[in-house]
Amino acid sequence: MAKNWAIAIGINQYDYLQPLNYAKRDALLMQEFLSNEAGFERIFFFSDDSPELAGKSTRPTRTNLLRVLRQLFDNPFMGAGDNFWFFFSGHGIRYADRDYLMPCDGDPEDIENTAIAINFVSERLRRCGADNVVLILDACRNEGKKTGEGIGRQTAEEARQQGVISIFSCIPQEYSYEIEALQQGAFTTALLEGLGIQGKCATVERLEQYLKFRVPELVRQHKNTRQTPYVIAEPVNKSHLILVPRYATLADIATLKNDAYQAEVNRNLDLAELLWIRVNAAASGTDMEAVRALQRLRPRSSPPPSETDHNSQKGFQRDQKSLPNYWSRRRVIQTAGFAVAGLGLTIVIPRCWPSDSGTTSTSHTNEAISLKSFQFEVVTVDARGNIANRSNNEAKYFVENLGNGVTLEMVQIPEGTFMMGSPEREAEREKDESPQHQVKVPGFFMGKYEITQAQYQAIMGNNPSKFNFKGEKRPVEQVSWDDAVEFCQKLSQKTGKSYRLPSEAEWEYACRAGTTTPFYFGETITTDLVNYNGDFPYGSAPKGENRQQTTDVGKFPPNFFGLYDMHGNVYEWCKDIYHQNYQSAPKDGSAWLTDEDNNRKLMRGGGWLYNAWHCRSANRSKLARASRSNPDVGFRVVRMAVA
Numbered sequence: 001m002a003k004n005w006a007i008a009i010g011i012n013q014y015d016y017l018q019p020l021n022y023a024k025r026d027a028l029l030m031q032e033f034l035s036n037e038a039g040f041e042r043i044f045f046f047s048d049d050s051p052e053l054a055g056k057s058t059r060p061t062r063t064n065l066l067r068v069l070r071q072l073f074d075n076p077f078m079g080a081g082d083n084f085w086f087f088f089s090g091h092g093i094r095y096a097d098r099d100y101l102m103p104c105d106g107d108p109e110d111i112e113n114t115a116i117a118i119n120f121v122s123e124r125l126r127r128c129g130a131d132n133v134v135l136i137l138d139a140c141r142n143e144g145k146k147t148g149e150g151i152g153r154q155t156a157e158e159a160r161q162q163g164v165i166s167i168f169s170c171i172p173q174e175y176s177y178e179i180e181a182l183q184q185g186a187f188t189t190a191l192l193e194g195l196g197i198q199g200k201c202a203t204v205e206r207l208e209q210y211l212k213f214r215v216p217e218l219v220r221q222h223k224n225t226r227q228t229p230y231v232i233a234e235p236v237n238k239s240h241l242i243l244v245p246r247y248a249t250l251a252d253i254a255t256l257k258n259d260a261y262q263a264e265v266n267r268n269l270d271l272a273e274l275l276w277i278r279v280n281a282a283a284s285g286t287d288m289e290a291v292r293a294l295q296r297l298r299p300r301s302s303p304p305p306s307e308t309d310h311n312s313q314k315g316f317q318r319d320q321k322s323l324p325n326y327w328s329r330r331r332v333i334q335t336a337g338f339a340v341a342g343l344g345l346t347i348v349i350p351r352c353w354p355s356d357s358g359t360t361s362t363s364h365t366n367e368a369i370s371l372k373s374f375q376f377e378v379v380t381v382d383a384r385g386n387i388a389n390r391s392n393n394e395a396k397y398f399v400e401n402l403g404n405g406v407t408l409e410m411v412q413i414p415e416g417t418f419m420m421g422s423p424e425r426e427a428e429r430e431k432d433e434s435p436q437h438q439v440k441v442p443g444f445f446m447g448k449y450e451i452t453q454a455q456y457q458a459i460m461g462n463n464p465s466k467f468n469f470k471g472e473k474r475p476v477e478q479v480s481w482d483d484a485v486e487f488c489q490k491l492s493q494k495t496g497k498s499y500r501l502p503s504e505a506e507w508e509y510a511c512r513a514g515t516t517t518p519f520y521f522g523e524t525i526t527t528d529l530v531n532y533n534g535d536f537p538y539g540s541a542p543k544g545e546n547r548q549q550t551t552d553v554g555k556f557p558p559n560f561f562g563l564y565d566m567h568g569n570v571y572e573w574c575k576d577i578y579h580q581n582y583q584s585a586p587k588d589g590s591a592w593l594t595d596e597d598n599n600r601k602l603m604r605g606g607g608w609l610y611n612a613w614h615c616r617s618a619n620r621s622k623l624a625r626a627s628r629s630n631p632d633v634g635f636r637v638v639r640m641a642v643a
Helices: 023-036 064-070 116-126 153-161 186-195 204-223 235-241 252-263 270-280 288-297 311-324 453-460 481-495 504-513
Strands: 005-010 042-047 083-089 091-096 098-101 130-136 165-168 177-178 230-233 333-335 336-340 345-348 371-379 385-404 406-413 414-418 437-441 444-447 571-577 600-604 622-624 639-640
Touching: 005 023, 005 639, 023 042, 023 083, 023 130, 023 186, 023 414, 042 064, 064 116, 083 116, 098 116, 116 130, 130 186, 153 600, 165 204, 177 186, 177 204, 186 204, 204 230, 204 235, 204 571, 230 270, 235 252, 235 385, 270 288, 385 453, 406 504, 414 504, 437 504, 444 504, 453 481, 504 600
Parallel strands: 005 042, 005 083, 083 130, 130 165
Antiparallel strands: 091 098, 165 230, 333 336, 336 345, 371 385, 385 406, 406 444, 414 437, 444 639, 571 600, 600 622
16 A cells, blocks of 8 residues: 655744644644545644654654654655655744744744754655655744745745645735634635545645635635635646545546656656556556556566465565565555555455345456546535535446436445534534444445436336325335335346445435535525425524425535435435444444344435424434335435445
8 A cells, every 4th residue: 555644733832923823723634634534544743732652742842843854754764656745834934045934932033043944844855755745834824824924936946856746825925814714724724625525636736726716715705815825746747646546537547647658658667657656546456557557667677576475465575575676665555456566466356245134245346337427516505504615526426227218326435434423512413413433434336316216116116106296306205114125135136236225324424525514515504405394494594495395306416425415305214223322333334233123224314394404414313114104205225336
């Protein structure tokens, strides 16, 4: 696996400078993103009250920061395809034509002896050996804003010469603002949006475009002034670097491939190899074009290790010392379903799928799914339900043919970690939404829409929906949990693939799609966005329409994963047995099937008949599994990701 490490620093309290409000929080949120969403294994966190590390203080003094920069980077410890990020949020000062970061004990009257030169930071970072080094500086704060005497173009030029991707919060002679309403800096707010599920800016190039739009928008909205972030990434292929592989599109990977081919044409074979390694990592090790390219670049004079050694990482490591230098500097890259040893010999590692009966099956695990991409618009709202932001997103999906022109679209849901349940401060929450707990969910595919009447008819041969709610594109309803399970079984038989109901954890993870607010739209919803009983709004939203019936699936905007109607329209069955709280709940995304009454099954999402609060991402409802008379209960299906 690629190695992903980072340093995150956020300083509010200074000995000789004005305190800041949100620098520490910005760094903490960056740390959480890198750990939970970007898959970073190790993050060195320094803030006003951060915990000790290996018995050493992590208070961001000059001594402590210089110590980690010296000791950690004495010798290379990373390689091709690895990533090291450095994030700093706090004061920065320009002095004698050099740019400095101010540690918590930095003295503006003795900058050379108490601050840390940024070119020194860049030089130390390059020593780690990673070919992807990212420097993110929000480093000129002064009384709630960053002064124009902060980080300038010289730092960017020095970083460029060292091959470091540099991302700055503002151009020289501009301020960089903290926003009280956001409890963050404007730059870090936009940065985390862009890197995360809202922006899905997988590449440096797309992140730069997002920041140049979003940061000025936030500052105009809250401060009525200007702030212009900028990015330095040279040579040009650095701008194509995939920062967050989980959000990489086929177009992103194709651009990297083009860079790799061009490097081969130019006989820059070391660069070509690095680029092909990045391609394969972005494609989770499944890009055979990259594998063949790496085999092509393998030197003829140095035979690769035997395939037997590739079958075992332990065996490869045992024999690594005896390999030629060219090989010993490469590691085994393990990816989902593949082990790419050295330069790309591949061995398929079959995966087992859990079935509804609790058994496993390896059939069809090695079949390639032909994924397509689709674009969609996501909206978020303010506390009163007014649309505050619109953004264009993209997701991957495949189509299952059910016959007679009826299809089923399945959207790819990336693996990830999230907090399940509702926080105590959330309005109208219920006790069964506690305690909040972290759950790690493997990747899977989920129905883009609730199962429609046409799809149900195609598989089951009947349509149980309420007579005056009929419509091929409306969700099927008046189905029991047992009916939904039978549908999944028949769908699996028809397609030769393993379909089932989602676990409750999978459902909430897919619904939230990276958000932590009561709804994926924000703090509330309106009937312009969700089909629920508008006579009973949530929070500060106004009353709305009470349609008193279902609507066609896909009528309203989707969430950040590209899933429609996860709030409202009809309740959706989950696989789990209902439990009264989350004590002892699974933390691996699996269904909770023990210890309670198997007759009571979970439903999620709310429906057209009920109040807005029923539609919250964390809300849980229960119903007898055999109940079949509810015109607001339907379901959607999931399929596990294949190797």
